[in-house]
Amino acid sequence: MSGVFNGKTTGTPISLIVHNKDYISKDYDNIKDIYRPSHADFTYDKKYGFRDYRGGGRASARETVARVCAGAIAKKILTDFGINILAYTSSVGNIKVKNIDLSYINENPLKIPCKDTFKKATALLDNLIKENNSIGGTAYCEITGLKAGIGEPVFEKLDAMLSMAIMSIGATKGIEFGLGFLASEKKGSEYNDNFYSKNGKVLKKTNNSGGILGGISDGSKITINIAFKPTPSISLPQHTINTSLENKEIMIKGRHDPFIVPRAIPIIESMVAITLIDYILVNITKKIDCVKKAYLNF
């Protein structure tokens, strides 16, 4: 709606509107006075003293469309800079991806990079739908082509800000970089990534750190794992309370995805892209001779 003229950005904020057409208020009448388990109904009521119980509230995943719009622009810029971001579904319940075939990610609706795993996962999800249940899963994300030196040294470490960005996506329950939790079981001699140089390039024999040292990118691949809880909306009977604090049983109606990770994949990529753009803008202000040259040639 604004910010672009003759095919170029003008410096004015770029604004887009996505109208929420797939939204029927009366579908939500039955949850008006009741708190769905593991949903944000209760906490929103506590925070604001008032809740918009209809489907367009900010606790809905519909909120993430704005993240993906911004991410699409950020990714265009990053690609032009030689930086690529790739995410995929790495597990469905306890079915984990083994043999990675990146070309398969966009060939299946679950965004799994492996045909066999996709088939197993599909069978599992078919059963879950039949039993009105849902399942958790994990996603993997990698950043390639990012130069060394990106990230701030103290509170705004690259892994800290990526954690904030990704953990702000609904249903996330954990995040790790490089070896992650497995690093906690390693000895220094096993874990440390030894440097070596070849043809004037700085390389590492391993990448257990996942591409970040001291909160700053080291030029190697940045690797991230993210845990997602199961979809909270299930059609099995559950115990809960209503807004008068009476104990109730609830059965959530309507069609709900039994597995949300595939929908989170573009959101993860978008949040990473937005975060990296911010870092790059900050980073070019870090060396005074770089600033001087940029100012004089602006």
Place this chain on the structure above:
Amino acid sequence: MSGVFNGKTTGTPISLIVHNKDYISKDYDNIKDIYRPSHADFTYDKKYGFRDYRGGGRASARETVARVCAGAIAKKILTDFGINILAYTSSVGNIKVKNIDLSYINENPLKIPCKDTFKKATALLDNLIKENNSIGGTAYCEITGLKAGIGEPVFEKLDAMLSMAIMSIGATKGIEFGLGFLASEKKGSEYNDNFYSKNGKVLKKTNNSGGILGGISDGSKITINIAFKPTPSISLPQHTINTSLENKEIMIKGRHDPFIVPRAIPIIESMVAITLIDYILVNITKKIDCVKKAYLNF
């Protein structure tokens, strides 16, 4: 140095200085031109084009003294508000704490809440010191007494900001809330925390979500696990490069902790405390009638 007068804060920033007396520049001369593996030497050089190789730089854990100073003040306020933060070492390598005895945390230098585990861990660490090696581990942190309604709904979710705060501590490699990565293997019917009410109180049958729903505290205990990599400074020979990109072997001298989690415990508590204070200040501005009352009675 400022901000306190007659035993009360004045509104002026509270400033303290901790002089870095335990610091001998020449100890660092041997690492002046060489990049220690899994240290930030290389990335700082790439970021700033210049590195203060002496022991007082910001990639040193000495930086965290400021966090603990601020955290001490934040914790005093939170305690007065009925909010408590407790962290401890929950594993050393693959030795995990089993039987929790909170009273034992401050009885041992490893901050482990279990005498047996402490003994096993001590034996492991004694061996590691002998072999000039180090080990990773995990910490656990819980917040009790926090009212429901704290946290922001979109980008600044409570788990997002706690992730940023904690992942900004050096050597962290992962963080999870509630069941965390285990949640990714659960069905909705297993994972969902069912509400019930008793004597006018809102309670949950389980706390798999770790006290946060939709990025906002739900009034139950907030539970966090954090992974730490092994201390990168080990005295075994390692491969690396120098600033001229020549391949070198390095043996890091001096006394280094083989295990850093105990030192991170007060830092975790401090970062959580600082984050919660910020949220509380923001939160009291969220209901207009609360703002009006506060303004008129200020």
Place this chain on the structure above:
Amino acid sequence: MSGVFNGKTTGTPISLIVHNKDYISKDYDNIKDIYRPSHADFTYDKKYGFRDYRGGGRASARETVARVCAGAIAKKILTDFGINILAYTSSVGNIKVKNIDLSYINENPLKIPCKDTFKKATALLDNLIKENNSIGGTAYCEITGLKAGIGEPVFEKLDAMLSMAIMSIGATKGIEFGLGFLASEKKGSEYNDNFYSKNGKVLKKTNNSGGILGGISDGSKITINIAFKPTPSISLPQHTINTSLENKEIMIKGRHDPFIVPRAIPIIESMVAITLIDYILVNITKKIDCVKKAYLNF
């Protein structure tokens, strides 16, 4: 479009759209390649290397509709808190308002609080329209009912932030508080506002400081004068350059207000209102016992 449900705000951002219907792109074709004198055409080109020359750009006063929308909400809240903001046109060229009749402000299109001055100003403006010219003027703004204690002590003094807010309105060239520039000619014995108390109230014999001491409100009326330059768009021939840096003559066509201060009146009130709301939200976090009470009763 969002943020309000059942007549109440929900905590979600309140969004409105004002479509720019009164906008004909081809009217602007003649200024596509030329820099209008005292307009932002040249500086925008220098800043962004690219300019949207059509009438909807951000250098247009159309931008201020967003400020007035936000200000309308802010003023509703402030009125409920007992705080009132009033602005009017205080001079047109060198015709200055003498006898103030506040009830007349909304009775005339120039927002002048004086019938005689309005008549004189109208005669002046009629002549200016005939000669295709324009004129500058001043506005006055006062805040009544604001409690003492609002404002921050160092960089974000109340007068500093009000200056920023008001000087961000296009065409402003100066701002002053209380006696303003006249204060520079006074002796301390003439200028100082002496305190006295009556019936338990703190009062001042004069209000030369305009209600702000040390950057913080003192409970008396806050008084502000603002200078506006003449409308830059005039239909007289002017010298200028085009984007190829060739010297050119320009005659700006179309209907343009010869005097912009009346249109700035609601914008000034809005910017003041937005600024005060921010201060009040910040201020209720300044005393720890006030924070504690607000948190516990939230």
Place this chain on the structure above:
Amino acid sequence: MSGVFNGKTTGTPISLIVHNKDYISKDYDNIKDIYRPSHADFTYDKKYGFRDYRGGGRASARETVARVCAGAIAKKILTDFGINILAYTSSVGNIKVKNIDLSYINENPLKIPCKDTFKKATALLDNLIKENNSIGGTAYCEITGLKAGIGEPVFEKLDAMLSMAIMSIGATKGIEFGLGFLASEKKGSEYNDNFYSKNGKVLKKTNNSGGILGGISDGSKITINIAFKPTPSISLPQHTINTSLENKEIMIKGRHDPFIVPRAIPIIESMVAITLIDYILVNITKKIDCVKKAYLNF
């Protein structure tokens, strides 16, 4: 104390301490319970409910030493970039500087660029000291060498942020750019700065706008006038109240400057310098091809 190593900044915050040695607490005992007229004693008490009445509080001009420290570094950078900031005393009471001799500014303690005016002002100040009184004045500040294109288009216009920065200095009562308040009396045909070009350079026939168009620098000289109130501390008897709201008479003891503008000159220059540095850092992120080049060559 930090941030500099081997004569270069390291990226770590540069910290300095200026110990407040010229400070005798008991000198302030007599104002412990009384509010000095036109001082911030009363408003601080209202804001914080508590006041550090000794001479080191933040309402003291001692606070500005930090601004001058930061400004000294900012000015070094700006000078290297070809940008110069110059401020001087332009009036003492109603004695205004006429014939400007910039070389004289640092030859006299009043920072006046005119020997005659300095003599007249000195005579005036000598009399004021005898009568225990003080006087207001104005300062002028100009920025030369700043490229066109610096400043943000909406809320953070260059004049808006400079206003905030300068109006945050204690004792300021007004600020204006270019013709300032005089612009309010001008016709468009008199005020508008006509562009012309010569030898490929963009020039203006006049500079009534003071170098800023639409909130963005136009490459010509930026000119600012600032009004200061008289020193509030005078030794004449004044009416005031004490903290128990009793009416009292006060005579402020001790040596106080009868005229504060000369002390404000380096503070003005510093605040302008700090503000410009921020703008330049922001500005180099405004064109994507400039960002790309800076990132790739970082």
